[in-house]
Amino acid sequence: MHFLSEELELYIEQHSQNEPELLAQLNKETYQKILLPRMLSGHFQGRVLSMLSKLIRPVNILEIGTYTGYSALCLCEGIQENGLLHTIDIKEELVDFQRKYFDKSPWGNQIVQHLGDAIDIIPTLDLKFDLVFIDADKENYINYFNLIVPMMNKGGIILSDNVLWSGKVLEEVHPNDISTKVLLEFNKLVNEDQRVETVLLPIRDGLTVSRVL
Numbered sequence: 001m002h003f004l005s006e007e008l009e010l011y012i013e014q015h016s017q018n019e020p021e022l023l024a025q026l027n028k029e030t031y032q033k034i035l036l037p038r039m040l041s042g043h044f045q046g047r048v049l050s051m052l053s054k055l056i057r058p059v060n061i062l063e064i065g066t067y068t069g070y071s072a073l074c075l076c077e078g079i080q081e082n083g084l085l086h087t088i089d090i091k092e093e094l095v096d097f098q099r100k101y102f103d104k105s106p107w108g109n110q111i112v113q114h115l116g117d118a119i120d121i122i123p124t125l126d127l128k129f130d131l132v133f134i135d136a137d138k139e140n141y142i143n144y145f146n147l148i149v150p151m152m153n154k155g156g157i158i159l160s161d162n163v164l165w166s167g168k169v170l171e172e173v174h175p176n177d178i179s180t181k182v183l184l185e186f187n188k189l190v191n192e193d194q195r196v197e198t199v200l201l202p203i204r205d206g207l208t209v210s211r212v213l
Contacts, residue, residue: 003167003202012044019043023070026101030068034097041071041135041161045204049133049159052209053078056157058130063087064118064144065136065161069098075133076107088114088121088136119143128153135161138179141186149195152212158196163187164206 004012019027023046031037041049053061053075059082061075066089076085085107089098092115102111114121118136122144130153134144141160148158163169168180169187187208190198196210 003164009044016044016047017050019046022101022104023073026068026070026073029097030070034068034094039067041074042204045207046070046074048203048207049074050077052157052159053131056131058156059083060127060129060131061085062122062125062127062129062132062148062151064122064132064134065089066094066098066113067091067135068094069101071133071135072098072111073101073105073107075131076105076110079107079110084110084112086112086114086125086127088116088118090115090117119147122147122151125151127151128156130156132156132158133161134158138162138165138186139182141182142189145186145190149193149212154212156212158190158208158210158212160186160190160208160210162205163200163208164202166205169206 027040030040049071054077057078057080059080061079063072066072066087072085072087079085095113095115102108119140129151132148134141163183165180165183169184173180190196190208190210196212198208198210201207
């Protein structure tokens, strides 16, 4: 996932806003106790998510893929006082870990956790969203996108993570590599879909920003 040298990534982090202390604690405990800690958004991408949320000032946020809650807390930094963040994950063993950090934050009562399959849960949310972050199973990215677009407010932003997939989008695709196949289709879709305008940013493992027209 290192498209830039580690030295340059370190320089970028050192010249971006520091991560809040609570997120530093969450980061540390994730690496100590949770499998696949590299799934964490981390310092630099977290500050990007925070900045985008502060610029958007969302009321309703949807996150697909909670993991340990780092990105949810970053997105909450820009949420309005009457806003809610709905976050969905399938891993029951992470629910208490997430909630511990959510409740330590200023937004504990504004974060709603959903446990289960996002494909089933999203249609039950009778809301219009200002900001969405897709960071779950790549095989369903297109399904998530098509479910979400009609639920967005005009001008709302959809963020999609891991769209460069460690550079696999430039390589010959193995016949059994469903994730890369879907991401290639997804990247083409969001670039050509007349409902949105899109820019793909080479941040970490690739972050797409799609604005709903």
